Amino acid sequence: MGKAAVFLDRDDTLIENVPYLGDPAKVKLMPGAKEAVATLHQAGFPLIVVSNQSGVGRGLITKEQVRAVDAKMEELLGSRKVFTAFFHCYAAPGDPYDEKRKPSPLMLQEAARDHHLDLAKSFMVGNRLSDIQAGQAAGCRTVLLHLRIPEEDRAEASRLASIVALDWKSASDWIFKQHLEDL
Numbered sequence: 001m002g003k004a005a006v007f008l009d010r011d012d013t014l015i016e017n018v019p020y021l022g023d024p025a026k027v028k029l030m031p032g033a034k035e036a037v038a039t040l041h042q043a044g045f046p047l048i049v050v051s052n053q054s055g056v057g058r059g060l061i062t063k064e065q066v067r068a069v070d071a072k073m074e075e076l077l078g079s080r081k082v083f084t085a086f087f088h089c090y091a092a093p094g095d096p097y098d099e100k101r102k103p104s105p106l107m108l109q110e111a112a113r114d115h116h117l118d119l120a121k122s123f124m125v126g127n128r129l130s131d132i133q134a135g136q137a138a139g140c141r142t143v144l145l146h147l148r149i150p151e152e153d154r155a156e157a158s159r160l161a162s163i164v165a166l167d168w169k170s171a172s173d174w175i176f177k178q179h180l181e182d183l
C-alpha cells in the first residue's frame with residue numbers, strides 16, 4: 001500500500017521566483033511556507049519537490065547552482081531532511097528531452113515508483129496551470145496556491161484545481177482534512 005505524499009512546486013510556491021535563480025543568497029521563502037512544510041513533514045507526509053528548471057537547458061545556470069538554491073531553501077526551512085526527494089526537469093521547452101517537464105505527470109509518476117507513493121491519495125501544490133495539470137494527470141488532488149499565479153494561468157488553473165488556497169495555512173489545512181477523510 002503506497003503512502004500519501006505532497007508534491008510541491010518550488011518557485012513562487014516554496015520560494016520567491018527569481019527567473020533562472022542560481023544564487024543561493026537570493027533565496028527567500030514564500031509567506032507561510034516554513035510553517036506549512038514543517039506541519040506536513042511532522043504529520044508524516046513524504047514531501048517531494050517537483051520543479052521545472054529550464055535555465056539549465058538554456059545554458060543560463062548549472063545543475064550545481066540549482067542544488068545550491070535547493071540547499072539554501074532547506075536551510076531556511078530549518079531542516080536539511082524535510083524533503084524526501086527533489087525532481088527537476090532541466091530541459092528548455094521544445095528540447096528533445098523535455099518529456100518530463102510539467103505539465104507532464106512523469107516526475108510525479110517516477111517519484112511514486114521510487115518512493116512507494118499512492119498518487120490517488122497524494123496532493124500537488126503549485127502556483128501555475130502546469131502544476132495543476134501535472135498533478136491532475138498523475139491522479140492527485142491539486143491545490144492552487146493563490147500567492148503568485150501568473151495572470152495568463154489564473155482562470156484555467158482556478159477552474160481545474162481541486163481547491164484554490166489563499167495562503168499556505170489554508171492549503172495545508174485542506175490537505176489534512178482530505179487526508180483524514182481518506183483514512
Ligand SMILES: [Mg+2]
Pocket residue numbers: 009010011012013126127128
Ligand atoms: Mg511555480
